[in-house]
Amino acid sequence: MSSNGLNSIEKKAAFSLAAVFGLRMLGLFMILPVFAIYGEQLIGYSPIWIGLAIGAYGLTQAMLQIPMGILSDKYGRKPIILIGLFIFLLGSIVAAMSDTIYGVVLGRALQGTGAIASAILALAADLSREEQRPKVMATIGMFIGLSFTIAMIIGPIVAEAFGLSGLFWFIALLTIFAMLLIQFLVPHSVNKAPRGDSVALPAQLKKLIRHPQLSRLNFGVFALHMAMTACFITLPKQFVESGLQLEDHWQLYLPTLIGSFFLMVPFMIFAIKKQKEKQMLSASVLLLTLALFLLWYLPTSFTGLVITVIMFFTAFNYLEATMPSILSRLAPAGVKGSVMGIYSSSQFLGAFSGGVLGGAIASNFGEQSIFLVMAVICCIWLIISLGMSPLKKSKNLSFTINVENEKQAGEVAEQLINMPGVIEATVVFTEAIAYLKVDEKRVNITKIKRLLNQVE
Template sequence: MNVTGLNSIEKRASLSLATVFGMRMIGLFMILPVFAIYGVGLEGYSPIWLGLAIGAYGFTQALLQIPMGILSDKFGRKPVIISGLIIFCLGSIIAAVADSVYMVVIGRAIQGMGAIASATLALAADLSREEQRPKVMATIGMFIGLSFAAAMVLGPLVAASYGLSGLFFLTAIFAFVGIFIVLFIVPNSINTAPKGDLVAAPKRVKQLIKDGNLFRLNLGVFILHLALTAMFVSLPIMLTKTGFAIGEHWRLYLPVLLISFALMVPFMIWAIKKQKEKLVFCGAIILLALSLLLLWLKHDSFYVIFTAVMLFFVAFNYLEATMPSTLSKIAPAGDKGSAMGVYSSSQFFGAFVGGLAGGAIQSAFGLASVFLFSALLILVWYVFALSMKEVKRSKSISFSVNFNDEQHAKLLADKLADMAGIVESTIVYSESVAYLKIDEKQIDMDKLRALLAN
């Protein structure tokens, strides 16, 4: 078996699951750049209902993210993913045929009920070897980033030609294609990755919420997605007021996102190479706040809006790309799935609150006030981020272990604690698995494997 690269099953799994994930995210995000304009024609339209329509999916996603992962453990990954895509398709169709903003909100909430993220990531883990799993996850992460960029371009183009209904029907088609891919292209899993790696354990969630560093990260992703969603309650309207037709908005979003990705990568490389992750992390938060303050102060100039939005996405893309990696480093060994479940729920709940708060603030104080509100919240996040501890360099891995008995498991735990290069270890006797955090510069992998094999 090839241990230096992905084998054929891993390649097929990563590309097919990334495609399913990406198409679903495109469907969720396409509404962002257009609904503030096209939703005006719907019965019951108001800024508050506009915000609810944009962010409603986040509420149901936040509620169901962890339960859907647990259900995938009980009933299988593929049945849960397919069920989620069917629910997502149903919500899309309801939104497509809606003639009132209330029905769009219901449709968006139902879309969010198809919360397949944890089940999809768990299936990707089941279909990949431990040493190749980071590459598979990175492929899925890359497609998520690309899906946002694609949605920002497709949304204005599709809505200009076919209206909101066409946009939601396209989303439903994406869901059908996703079901086909899961049924006929995604490999069937034989192995099951260790549960602690990907799927949340309800009994651990409450304890992880109290963890100081994890709390700061969860607060951060909550505010980050709150700011993103709130931005799109006002930004499309501001752009049209500068004389930029809605059907042309993609001409702003495409170069902005391309430039922001290009600018973000050197900062990421420098931060890792120089071990300045916290410095750049805090700098990105400040850049977010400054870009939003610029939109608040000078929102009547297209060129200022372009510059501010570009700066926003330089910071946003950096934070969105690096925060999950930071989470995996600070989550206790064996609890990455639970930590990621809390993190994802915080992210989606932030999107819901952002839509609701953005609509309410716009209604009470005007378009520009949304940006000031978001900037102030981001500055609160900055204060919390300053007290985050530096993250030790480590890699999370897990091994299946054949324990002779519980005493053997305790003896192994003691030996691992004394071994050079082991940052943290958790032995779960009932699951026959060892969860480890290792320092790759110090660890002797041959010695580790020999110890775990005895």
């Protein structure tokens, strides 16, 4: 079978899992453009509770993302994903039936409890060959970005037609559809990818959290989603105040988001071709910071809002699309699952913190101050990002190996690290796996396989 493209199972897995992930994220994102307005109608309304309702899912997601991945390794990917989607469905129903802000917060927290992102990514890894895995993951990432765009457009339309309760019932229907996809369309996994590549390894977490380069990206995704969640506590209201009714907000989001995608593509091409990923990441953080300062400083005219929102989403979409790729290249060999688990938890914790902090700022200092505080936090991120080391082109590989004990595993790892083009080598005796990070231009795969075949 050719390794140049996805085979039929990989294609089916890529698009079906991407659809499931996208539908679930669509359900989480759809309240962002409308809740600041419709939440005022709920019993118990206050800016703090609005922020909690918007960000509550992030706390439970952050807490359970890694444990759910580990459980999927023990009990199977599909059962854990289905359980997670069922909990998400319950949370949607609780929110749909609530006429108080407290019930909606509970429902959103329940939605987050169905933390299936790590289990879906692990299943995607199980169903794809190593050389094709980046394509499968990229497809899932593309659908996540698409779900955000669709949520910004259809959220106001559905809410205007059916109200806030109808919006949550719509999310519940999407969840049922996602469960059917998992049960009947997603291929059954027979083989598992190496554990270190797919799920978090608890023993590695403490060390990786302190990693000087990875921690910069973890703080970055935390700050990015904090800013995004906090800003949506007030942005929809500002659009209404500038003369754009809620049911017409899609007319702003559609061209703004499409325009931001077209603007970020040249930046991505330049960064990859010129190997300037680090510099372009810092430039995007600077653009995000400027957009937030302008949202705070400028009067809320419609033209000013459009310009600053385009700036915001151009930076947001670029960072959201490129940081996972940078993360995977910085990840030490054999712990990619742990690295992604910490990153995802940081992302969701940022969403929760943005909701809480944004609500507190709005209550005590006024909603306009949210933009100033988020701009200052992004300034800190900008300073931190400047300290990143230059990125090297590398590729992660894994090989099955027959080693008898830890001592022999260490000896083999030492031989591997001394081979030309091998940047990192980790041999895990308990998994019988050798993880390598290599320079594709210098490495000789044939020699590596020959060495591993000689191990008895």
